Amino acid sequence: MLIGRGRELSRLTARVRELAGGRGGAAFVDGEPGIGKTTLLRAVCDAAAENGCRVHWGAGDELGRLLPLLPLLEALRAERSDEGQAVLRLLRGEVPTVLDPSAVAAERVLGMVEELCADGPVVLAIDDLQWADKVTVAVLSRLVKLVDQLPLLLVGTLRPVPVRDDLSALWRQLGADGQVSLGPLPAEAIGELVAQLVDAHPTDELLRHAEGAAGNPLYATELVTAVADGADRPGSLAAAIDHRLDFLSEQTRHVLRAATLLGVVFSVADLGVVLGRTVAELLPALDQSTAAGVLVESGDGLSFRHALVRSALYERMSPPVRTAWHLEAARLLADAGSPVERVAKQLLVASGADDWTVDWLCDNAGALIGQSPSAAVDLLRRVLATPRWDARRLSLASRFADALYRTGDFDEAEQVATRALALSADPVQIVWLHHILLQCRSMSGRVAQSLVELDRALSDPDTTGRVRARLLVLTARAHWNLGDADAAEKTALDAADAAPADEWVVGWSLHVRSIVLIMRGDMAGALELLDHAVRVIGRDGATAELSLLLRINRAVALGGVDRCDEAVAAARDVRQLAEHVGNTVRLAQAQSALVQMSYDSGCWDDALVDVDLLADELKNPVVAAADHSIAALIKLHRGDHAAAGRHLAIVRAAQVGRHPVLHMALATSLELEQAGRLDEALAALHTSADFDDVLPVIVRLAVAVGDLDTARETTERVVELAADSEVQHRIGAAAYCRGLVDRDGEELLRAATAYRECGRPLARAMALEAAAAAFVHSGQSSSARAAASRSLDLYAELGAEWQLARAQSVLRALGLRRGPKVKHRRAKTGWDSLTPAEATVAQLVVAGLSNPQIAERLFVSRRTVTTHVSHILAKLQVRTRTDIAREASLRQAASG
Structure with a gap:
């Protein structure tokens, strides 16, 4: 019976009844240790089971708080399902092409929860969230957003301290309806608890002792039990728990002390490994511990009744003994073939770094970095904290730099990589260290420093063959990052000449050359290089990521030459492949390419869906900015300024560095235009004037503000790009700009025809609107009415409410009124x-x-x-x- 928590239990069981009726929800319980959070959570789970709901229970682990998704994998019983096994293989580094295993695993865990919910109501209970890793908290945050869609009740417990930003945000996300805070039990509830414990009416003396528990039910239970057994009143909760443990045999206490090494929840098999005993040999001690209320069943294993019970036993051991035993446990678990994360849990709390730890990290650092860069940083920092690095530690230094980079500590990653580079003589390692340094410096705008060091390395006469070619590839990428397209192209060609049989070198060389051509507007030339690159590189681990990147750029190039159907099919194919191999970086890029294609083709609703498909935290900041810029543009065209503002706020908060974001400039300009600030709208586009799609907008705004010099100069550039081109959107842009400058209705109709051929309805609508105005000025009223009518139809079909209203106002002022074909504006709700x-x-x-x-x-x-x-x-x-x-x-x- 749950004493003194009737109101809280009633709130939560009401959620259970709603769940049984198909309505999901989320509620978390917070309070100090021992206040009754876990007891309340178990009562809720019992009520859920009685109502026909399936219950999945997991718990945070103080020892494993750096390892991703452990509470959720425990709750979902990952080892029992094929999908769960796939997630575990991801996290253990057994899928080598995955760049960010924890992010991919998080997506698959979300899928596992949805699959569970497809079979009926589910309660997902996570205890001790204060010890959960950040990936678990991020998944829970996403599940909170999904409970309206799923028959899922998400419940959990957490302590108010230590304060964590991610948990605080999750708590706020729940709102008042989902926040349940437990305070001390009132005196009458403590009296009822004492009566239940002694199975009799408690004496006044016993009640006075219970008052010392300050309303904490765990402390009250342990204190009353100790006093009832004849002991002096314990002075603390730890002392009260110690009293209960003193009644156990020495053998049982030894087994329990070993169990504390494994965490609050532990596997009996792992306990057997640590103690070198069979399950049968452990059984008497485990039975006695369960009978004494120290251990309880938990899924497939056992759990200490409360984390404080484990702490009391654990802290009885001196720190040197604990450290030595954790290290021994790590060795025994590794020898038994335990997964990387279970060995790492032991090493993370063992101080020092002996030779065995160094050897283990040499064999397992890659898998650990993929699963938990933070845990890898902790262990690698420890083994590298010596004045001198031997050969093994030097090999781990590049791993350490990589882990630091992945955790976002670019400064220290650069320091470690620089020191390792000065000591290393291994050519493969040298290339990798230069690669890490280039990545770190690109984040702080100091690529020029890497370029100097790469040039120095290339000037060494001993740098030849494949190593030289790979350093040239990095040099080409550095030149591109610095905006020197000519140098990037030349160096990429030199790299391919230096190692024509190295697929990695040839592939990256073709990639750099292709993006130079894309920047120059030579989409056809870029497409030729990309087709060649896709043919020549393989799909092994070394070039798998590059293959995805090339295919994404190929899809973009196909769109750039108006092979739109092929472009969409290619982007969808590479998106599916990226998702299959777990490469979230390339998945996000492929998805972003589809967003742009949907925008250009007028499939704006599809574009808005695609922007939301991947969480922003899974995207590169440039990709996220590009996606939200397009969403902002669509919302601005549709007159939804509040939604546009939310998307633009995300764009402006993104750290995009030196990378211009095309649609960010367009959205900013349109926002200013809608505010009537046309001069500023025009100025906002000048930094992005290298992009094809910006030039016609510059001409339109320049004509609007009377800056005919800018309009004519920009038109010349557009016409030059279209010269001898078969790309319809360029032909259309040239005709549109000429038509605007010359106020030539026939030329603007030719632009509209070209835009129709390449499937760009917004550009077509604007060309037709301009044609209608031009025809009015030349006295061709019937042509003006026809162009105006079709223009307004297109705006309506796109749902471009702001454009529609603006165009109607402009055309009305010219004497053109909408006829009986007026279409109803699309509803926004219902x-x-x-x-x-x-x-x-x-x-x-x-x-x-x-x-x-x-x-x-x-x-x-x-x-x-x-x-x-x-x-x-x-x-x-x-x-x-x-x-x-x-x-x-x-x-x-x-x-x-």
């Missing part, structure tokens, strides 16, 4: 506001299909379905999938 894709998903939700089932039915990703459902909920202004079905029934009834 069923009529759903896009065709959303309507299809909504029908399948009403039919009772889960998100994974809908994804399988429609041949789209689970993320796409999740995003569609989020948009449907917002547009219908309802909370859950059940509400969608109810609204559909009401709509059908209302329609007769």
Whole structure:
């Protein structure tokens, strides 16, 4: 019986009843150690099981707080399912092409939760969140956003200290409805607890002793038990727990002390490994511990009844004994073939770094860095904290620099890599260290320093062959980063000449040359190089990432020559491949390419869905900025300034360094234009004037403000780009700019025709609008009305509400009024506001299909379905999938 927590239990069991009815939710419990959080959580889980819900329980672990996703993997019983095994293989570094295993694993864990929910209501309970790793907290934050879509009750416990920013943000995300705080039990509840403990009416003396517990039920339980057994009143909770443990045999206490090395929750098999005993030999001690209330069952293993019970036993050992035993446990677990994370848990709390630890890290540092760079930093810092590095430590130094880079400590990563580079004679390691230094310095705008060091290395007569070629590749990339396209191109050619049989060198050389051509606007030339690169490189671990990058750039180049269907198919293919191999960097880039293609082709609703498919934290800042810039543009065109402002705030907060973001400039300019600040809108585009798509906008704004010199100069550039070109959007841009400058309606109609041929409806609408104005000025009223009508139709089809209203106002001032073909503006809420894709998903939700089932039915990703459902909920202004079905029934009834 749960004493003194009736109000809190009632709040949480109401959530359980809602869950049984199909409505998800989230609620976390906070309070000091021993206040009853875990007891309350177990009571909620028991209520859920009684209501037919499946319960999955996991817990944070103080020893494993640097290792990603352990509480969730425990809760989901990962070792029992194929998908769980795949996640574990990712985290253990057994999938070598994955760049960010923890990020990919997090996505798959989300999928596992959704799959569970497809079979009915699920309670996911995570105890002791204060010890959870950051990846787990990030996944929980995303699940909180999904509980409206899933029959999922997310519950957890945490202590108010230590204060963590990510947990504080998660707590705020829950809102008041999801925050349950436990304070001390009132005196009458403590009296009831004491009566239950002694199974009799408590004496006044016993109650006075209980008052010393200050309302903490764990302390009260231990204190009363000790006094009832004849002991003097313990002076602290630890002393009270010690009293309970004193009644156990020495053999049992020895087993329990070993168990404390493994954490609050532990595997009996691992305990056997640490003690060198069979399960049968451990059984008497484990039975006695369970009977004494020290241990309880927890999933497939055992758990200390409370973390403070473990702490009392653990802290009885002197620190030197604990350290030595942790190190011995690490060796025994490694010898038994235990996974990297279990060995690392022991090493992380063992001080020092003996030869065995160094050897183990030499064999396992790569896997550990992939799984938990923070844990790797901790261990590698320890083994490298010596004045001199032997050969093994020198080999680990580059690993240390890599781990530091991945954790965002670019300054120390650079320091470590610089020291290692000065000591290393291994050519392969030298190339890798230069690579790390280039990455670190690119984050701080100091690529020029790397260029100097690369030139120095290349001037060494001993730098020849493959090593020289690879250093030349890095040099070419440095030149590109510094904006020296000519030097980048020349050095890339030199690299390929130096090692024509090295696929890595040839592939990167072709990549650098292709992006130089893309920047110059030679999409056809870039496409030729990219096609060649895709053919010549393999798909082994060394070139797998490069292969994805080349295919993404190829898709972009295809779009640049208006081979739009091929471009979309190529981007989708590489997105699927990137997702399959777990390369989130390239997945985000492929997704971003699709966002731009959807924007250009007028599929704006698809673009907005695609922007939301991947969390921003999984994207490079430049990619995230590009995505949100396009979303902002769409929202500005549609007149939704509040939403546009939210996207632009994300863009402006992104650290994009020297990289210009095309659509960021366009969105900023459009925002200024909508504010009536046309001169500033024009000025905002000058830094991005190298981009094709910016030039026609510059001409339009220059004409609008009367800056005809700029309009004519820019038109000359656009015409030059279109010369001898078969690319329709360039032909259209040249005709559009000439038409604007010369106020030539026929030329603007030719622009509209070219834009129609390449499938760019917004550009076509603007060309037609300009043509209508030109025809008015030349007295061709029928041509003006026809162009105006089609222009307004296109704006309406795009949902470009602001553009539509602006164009109507401009055309009205010219004497052109919208005829009877006026289309209704699209609704912003309700069923009529759903896009065709959303309507299809909504029908399948009403039919009772889960998100994974809908994804399988429609041949789209689970993320796409999740995003569609989020948009449907917002547009219908309802909370859950059940509400969608109810609204559909009401709509059908209302329609007769």
